[in-house]
Amino acid sequence: MITIEDIHYSYASNIEALKGVSLTINDGDFIAIMGQNGAGKTTFIKHFNGLLKPTSGIVRVNGVETTKTSVAALARNIGFVFQNPDNQLFSETVEDEIVFALKNFGFDKETIEQRVVWALDFLSLTQYRKTSPFLLSGGERKRVALASVLAWDPNTLVLDEPTIGQDHEQKEKLQQFIMQLQSKKKTVVMVTHDVEFVAECNPRIILMRDGKIVADGIAKDILTNSKLLEESSIVLPQIAQIFTKLCPLGLPANVINMDEAETTILSHVKKEGE
Amino acid sequence: MSVFDGLKFRKVFSPIHNLDPRIKFIYVIAIFISAILFHQILPLAILFLIQLPFVFMARVQKQWVKSLRGAAFLASFIFIINILTKFFYNNWTLTAFDIESALGMTMRFIVLVESFSVFFLTTSPDHLGLALEQSRIPYEFAFAFTTAVRFVPVLAEEAQTIMDAQKARGLELEKGNLLKRIRNYIPILIPLIVSAIRRSLELAEAMESRAWGAAKKRTNLYLLKLHKGDYILIGITTIVLIITIYVRLFLFNSIPLISSFFF
Amino acid sequence: MTIIKISDLVYTYPGASKPSIDGLSLNIEKGEFVLITGPSGCGKTSLCRTFNGLIPHFYQGVLKGQIIVAGQDVTDKQTFEMAKHVGLVFQNPENQLFALSVEKDVAFGLENLGMPRAEMRKRVDWALNLAGIYDLRERSPHEVSGGQQQRVAIASVLAMQPEIIVLDEPTSFLDPLSAERIFEVIYKLNQEQGITVVLVEHRLDLTAKYTNHLVVMDKGKICFEGNPRDILCNEEISRIGVGIPKATLLYKRLKAAGFDVNMQTPLSSDELAEQLLKVLDV
Numbered sequence: 001m002i003t004i005e006d007i008h009y010s011y012a013s014n015i016e017a018l019k020g021v022s023l024t025i026n027d028g029d030f031i032a033i034m035g036q037n038g039a040g041k042t043t044f045i046k047h048f049n050g051l052l053k054p055t056s057g058i059v060r061v062n063g064v065e066t067t068k069t070s071v072a073a074l075a076r077n078i079g080f081v082f083q084n085p086d087n088q089l090f091s092e093t094v095e096d097e098i099v100f101a102l103k104n105f106g107f108d109k110e111t112i113e114q115r116v117v118w119a120l121d122f123l124s125l126t127q128y129r130k131t132s133p134f135l136l137s138g139g140e141r142k143r144v145a146l147a148s149v150l151a152w153d154p155n156t157l158v159l160d161e162p163t164i165g166q167d168h169e170q171k172e173k174l175q176q177f178i179m180q181l182q183s184k185k186k187t188v189v190m191v192t193h194d195v196e197f198v199a200e201c202n203p204r205i206i207l208m209r210d211g212k213i214v215a216d217g218i219a220k221d222i223l224t225n226s227k228l229l230e231e232s233s234i235v236l237p238q239i240a241q242i243f244t245k246l247c248p249l250g251l252p253a254n255v256i257n258m259d260e261a262e263t264t265i266l267s268h269v270k271k272e273g274e
Numbered sequence: 275m276s277v278f279d280g281l282k283f284r285k286v287f288s289p290i291h292n293l294d295p296r297i298k299f300i301y302v303i304a305i306f307i308s309a310i311l312f313h314q315i316l317p318l319a320i321l322f323l324i325q326l327p328f329v330f331m332a333r334v335q336k337q338w339v340k341s342l343r344g345a346a347f348l349a350s351f352i353f354i355i356n357i358l359t360k361f362f363y364n365n366w367t368l369t370a371f372d373i374e375s376a377l378g379m380t381m382r383f384i385v386l387v388e389s390f391s392v393f394f395l396t397t398s399p400d401h402l403g404l405a406l407e408q409s410r411i412p413y414e415f416a417f418a419f420t421t422a423v424r425f426v427p428v429l430a431e432e433a434q435t436i437m438d439a440q441k442a443r444g445l446e447l448e449k450g451n452l453l454k455r456i457r458n459y460i461p462i463l464i465p466l467i468v469s470a471i472r473r474s475l476e477l478a479e480a481m482e483s484r485a486w487g488a489a490k491k492r493t494n495l496y497l498l499k500l501h502k503g504d505y506i507l508i509g510i511t512t513i514v515l516i517i518t519i520y521v522r523l524f525l526f527n528s529i530p531l532i533s534s535f536f537f
Numbered sequence: 538m539t540i541i542k543i544s545d546l547v548y549t550y551p552g553a554s555k556p557s558i559d560g561l562s563l564n565i566e567k568g569e570f571v572l573i574t575g576p577s578g579c580g581k582t583s584l585c586r587t588f589n590g591l592i593p594h595f596y597q598g599v600l601k602g603q604i605i606v607a608g609q610d611v612t613d614k615q616t617f618e619m620a621k622h623v624g625l626v627f628q629n630p631e632n633q634l635f636a637l638s639v640e641k642d643v644a645f646g647l648e649n650l651g652m653p654r655a656e657m658r659k660r661v662d663w664a665l666n667l668a669g670i671y672d673l674r675e676r677s678p679h680e681v682s683g684g685q686q687q688r689v690a691i692a693s694v695l696a697m698q699p700e701i702i703v704l705d706e707p708t709s710f711l712d713p714l715s716a717e718r719i720f721e722v723i724y725k726l727n728q729e730q731g732i733t734v735v736l737v738e739h740r741l742d743l744t745a746k747y748t749n750h751l752v753v754m755d756k757g758k759i760c761f762e763g764n765p766r767d768i769l770c771n772e773e774i775s776r777i778g779v780g781i782p783k784a785t786l787l788y789k790r791l792k793a794a795g796f797d798v799n800m801q802t803p804l805s806s807d808e809l810a811e812q813l814l815k816v817l818d819v
Contacts, residue, residue: 036712037682051438071441080442086472087432088439090464100461104444134468137578148443165628165709167577167739168780193712196742196783233714238742238783238806245810249817258783262790265813269796272817400637400677421635427679428631473632479586480633482595483625484693488617489651495644495661497654 001027002048002078002156002187007057009043017043018054019211027155028185030178032198032219035208036233041191044208045158048189049078076105079154083161085145089133094125097133098148105152119151123177139170146177156187163194175201199223199237199256207232224254290332290396294504295405298393301511305389308518309382314529315374317521318381324514325388334395341391345384353380370533399423408498421477429470436465540701540733541565541588546602548583548592557583559757561602565735567700570727570747572765573737575754576778581737582628584754585705587611588735589619607700620646624694626704630686631678634693639681640665640674643693650697660696667730668692668722684715688722695726701733702726708740717743742782745769745804753779766802784809 002025009018017040025031033041046052047059050066059066061074082088091097098119102112120126123143128136133144142162149157163171171194178201181188192198198205198219205222207215209232215222222228224240236244243255243264251268255261290298309321329338356376361368403423406416440461441447447458521529541563548558557580565571573581586592590611593600604611607622627633636642643664647657665671668688673681678689687707694702704723708716720736724747727734738744745751745765753761753768755777761768768774769785781789784806788798798816803809 046438049442051441070446072444072446075442075444080439082435082439082442084435086469087436087465088443088461090461090468100445101443104446139577152444167778169576169778171780195713233712235713235717239787241806242784242787242810242813245807246813246817248814258787258790261787262794265787265791266794266796268817400641403637417635420637424635424637424678476627476629476632477635479591479595480625480627480690481635482591482616483589483620484646485617485620485649485697488620488649491651492648493651493654493657494648495641495654495657 001025001062003058003060004047005058005060007047007054007059009040009047009052010055017211018047020057021208021211021213022057023206023213023216025156025187025189027187028182029187029189030182030201030203031189031206032201032203033189033191033206033208034193034195034198034232034234038210039208039232040211041208042160045080045160045189045191048156048158049074049080051080072104075154076152077154078156078158079149079152080158081146081149081160081162083164085133085138085141088145088148089141092132093130094120094128094133094136094144094147095130097144098151101148101152107152115151115153119147122150122180123147138165139167139173142166142170156189157181159188159190159192161192162190163192163197171197193234195223195234195237199239200258202257220254220256223256288332288396289503290328290392291398291401292501292503293396293507294498294500295397295402296409296498297500297504297507297511298397299405301507302389302393304511304515304518306386308514309385309389311518311522312529313375313378313382315378315381315532316529318378318385321385322381322388325385325392328392328396332392332396334392337395338388338391341395342384342387345387349380349383349387352383353377356380371531374531374533404494404496404498407494413492425473429466432469433462433466436462439465538567539564540567540569540607541735542603542605543587544603546587546604547600548587549599550583550596551598553598555757557757558587561754561757561759563752563759563762565733565750567733568727568731569750570724570734571736571750571752572741572744572748573735573752573754574739574741574779579754580757581754582705583757585625585703585735585737588701588703589623589625590614590616591625617649620699621650621697622700624697624699624702626687626690626694626702626707628706628709630683630690630707630710633690634678634686637677638674639670639676639678639689642678642689643674643696645693646697660698664692664696667695667726669718682715684711684718687711687715687719691719691722699732701735703735703737705737706739707736708738713743716740720744720747723747739780741765741769741780742784742805745782745785753777765804769804770802 004021004023006020006022007018008016008020010016021044033045035041043052047054047066050071053067061077066074089097091100095116098116099112102115120129123146125143125147133141136144162174166174178188202219205217205219206213207222215228223237226236226244229236237256239258239261240256243251243253247253251264255264305321309318312318329335353376356379360372360376364372403416403420406419407413445458445461543561543563546558546561547556549556575581583592586596587604588606592598593612594616600612606619609619609622611619634642636645640661643661644657647660665674668691670685670688670692673685678686708719720743723734723736726732736744749764751763751765751768752759753774760777761774769781770789774781782804784803788803788809791798798812800812803812
């Protein structure tokens with residue numbers, strides 16, 4: 001559990017990036033943090049594992065204040081996957097890349113072997129175990145980065161812009177993968193611009209603007225609130241766009257994903273037919 | 275963030291910032307030569323003082339003091355070494371004259387630091403790049419300079435991100451003995467180097483696509499022209515040089531020593 | 538008039554075991570807006586690089602077949618000669634800007650061509666205005682957003698007044714709203730300036746409506762080519778892993794479930810919503 005109480009954060013240049021943010025993230029939550037560039041999203045999530053310490057206010061991870069412990073100790077519980085896998089890959093083989101963090105956290109040899117095998121399998125990378133990560137494609141490198149974090153089995157996974165630069169198929173894989181983590185009761189927090197991806201994943205949404213949280217709620221409510229989204233320069237997901245226009249038919253306006261769209265329209269057609 | 279905060283250049287406008295960097299550079303060289311020609315405190319103090327108006331007109335006092343403070347360690351080092359050698363050669367005695375000449379050497383160093391810091395504090399990198407482009411040195415060098423300035427903040431930001439990413443995987447930079455600590459930087463250096471190489475390839479590709487090397491003689495969007503201020507600075511530089519040469523040739527031995535006022 | 542003519546192109550990068558482009562033929566007419574899509578690694582980036590001769594001149598490797606672009610045989614011409622005809626905009630906006638101010642970057646190509654200063658000034662201002670970034674001209678590229686950086690990149694190839702602009706996933710690092718603005722700029726260039734546009738994208742939801750010439754690539758080959766309305770309703774297309782617009786997908790699913798809206802395949806939410814309103818509003 002992560003509790004954040006009224007945190008402020010200023011960079012050395014005296015720009016206040018966070019202006020009083022409070023939030024409680026419970027175990028097993030699935031959260032998407034959205035908002036335009038400069039809203040403070042990345043600054044915010046960097047407080048979860050102590051990469052940044054608040055200028056004022058308190059961040060507690062499982063009851064421990066982040067100012068009173070190290071990034072390494074916090075990272076044991078909170079896995080952080082950065083936007084660009086190339087910012088972390090450095091090993092000669094995919095296997096070594098995964099072993100790196102496990103060694104840092106002081107796991108024993110047997111456990112390391114076990115975890116490596118498991119992580120490679122979970123992200124379908126087993127065939128690349130001895131390959132250099134630099135020879136893999138963009139999507140595969142992203143999966144190596146994910147595997148290298150998942151391997152130590154953190155309770156919470158923080159993903160920064162996971163869909164950027166990914167094609168359709170890779171996004172679908174990513175979605176399945178997040179759903180699997182959810183079913184294992186892991187906490188997942190992602191920062192993203194990708195409304196379509198969020199609409200399909202259906203998380204709780206935290207909308208940030210200008211260093212503050214301006215909305216916190218379920219995807220269905222927030223992604224159909226065109227006024228709120230417009231203020232954050234976010235476009236409505238396509239399905240929501242269609243249903244906003246279908247209002248005169250008496251259909252619900254808060255439909256955001258494909259499956260629901262299909263059943264809603266078909267049941268409406270059936271009713272009309274009768 | 276703090277790492278690259280200081281590296282970002284900001285555009286400031288002042289009569290000194292607007293001067294042609296080429297002329298400013300010639301001025302700095304003139305001061306440099308003058309400082310080397312004298313070892314007495316009096317002329318060096320004058321050289322030190324005549325630059326102060328530049329500092330105030332450019333409103334860079336704060337940064338200027340900072341750069342002098344940075345040089346203070348080296349300056350005191352020069353002073354001590356001078357004193358010690360004098361002390362040693364004069365059979366363990368020290369005269370007022372010795373102290374003065376050690377102070378003179380230190381003063382010379384401070385004047386040099388001062389003039390260069392005024393130059394770099396008041397010349398924006400794009401202005402400097404432009405001056406390089408329009409001087410006779412090959413364009414490739416000027417291009418390398420501006421591209422370096424352009425990408426320093428980008429790389430600094432990237433280095434910070436890489437450090438964050440590895441720390442988030444449990445890397446502790448400050449852990450272990452010296453050797454271990456150096457090894458701790460490998461996970462940071464490798465991604466940084468790989469990305470710099472990738473970046474340079476992409477840059478080369480973009481340059482090629484924009485007709486790099488098409489014409490033998492490149493043209494330039496901007497033209498550096500000399501303004502009134504530049505002519506004034508040329509005048510000042512000439513006067514400084516004339517006085518320096520005159521004093522050096524004809525009055526060098528009659529420059530009074532500060533210590534002679536006391537004894 | 539055919540402005541790009543590619544016949545039986547096979548290209549292998551130096552040291553690679555498999556060709557990246559594997560027997561590809563494509564004709565593009567002057568003034569067209571062509572959209573190329575396909576999963577990552579399908580060869581679309583390599584194809585872009587052949588248009589101005591980066592392949593084979595910069596990348597070396599083995600090239601077979603013929604590419605004629607704007608009447609020039611690409612294999613004979615240097616990239617800097619092709620640059621006057623073809624402007625390339627790349628994926629990462631950050632790595633294609635080298636100058637310390639926006640307008641200096643836009644001028645870069647013209648400076649290389651040795652254009653006189655007065656004419657260059659006019660061209661630079663013209664390009665800045667078309668890309669909608671005239672107000673940013675004195676900023677440093679580091680100070681502007683990713684979307685703005687990408688518009689600087691577009692302006693900087695535009696300044697050379699090429700007949701063709703090729704954009705390789707120009708929005709993959711941008712948020713949807715900035716992406717939409719980029720597409721609007723590109724569409725305007727195509728419509729108002731008559732510039733031939735080749736756009737590589739996987740965001741079909743935002744771009745399919747601009748084109749009637751869609752090219753779908755997979756494994757170095759073209760597997761579909763034609764009107765997006767015909768191609769996107771094809772069942773085969775989902776197997777390749779192309780991001781079909783949600784509106785098109787919903788239309789297909791409704792049709793499969795027995796509810797046929799009885800229209801041409803919709804490419805945007807607006808089209809589908811309008812048609813649904815017509816059919817359902819009794």
